[in-house]
Amino acid sequence: MAEEEEPKKKSGIVTIVIFVVAGFILVAIGLGVGFLVFGGSQGNPQDIANEIVTKQNEAKGDAAGEGEGEAELECDDEEKDEEGNCPGDPEKISKETPKDKVFQTLYYEIPGSLTTNLKGSRRFLQISVGLSTKYDETILTNVENHLPALKSVGLAALSDYTEEMVVGREARKLL
Incomplete structure (x- = not known):
């Protein structure tokens, strides 16, 4: 009877090892899929924000007669950033x-x-x-x-x- 109990212990250890290895494989697959779906290179948030603002301004310009009532920013060439935009918010004009x-x-x-x-x-x-x-x-x-x-x-x-x-x-x- 002592011989019968020993093989069960070995199969128990093998089962545990199989479950641990399978767990690691599932975690690795999950991380890989997550990286493929959510990873990768995303654009610069500033560029994305500028794109959205540009689209909104174009839509407003079409609907409101090309930016009526909006103030243009005035700044020197030294104050402009790399993209040629003036820093800061436009001044609000009250009607x-x-x-x-x-x-x-x-x-x-x-x-x-x-x-x-x-x-x-x-x-x-x-x-x-x-x-x-x-x-x-x-x-x-x-x-x-x-x-x-x-x-x-x-x-x-x-x-x-x-x-x-x-x-x-x-x-x-x-x-």
């Missing part, structure tokens, strides 16, 4: 609004509601936001275009409120 015209009051309700946790509490705050303007519809168009950023700023501001700050009628006026 004057006519003060003589009186527009009808326009209302816009932000779709959905803003929900955030109250600071230091398990409770949450959920509000709906509406806007009104006496300017023309371009204001509402700009609000719709920048809605994700506006929601983000609103949620950041609301997340600073505690439960005590939002209880009662005065809290509604504060919000």
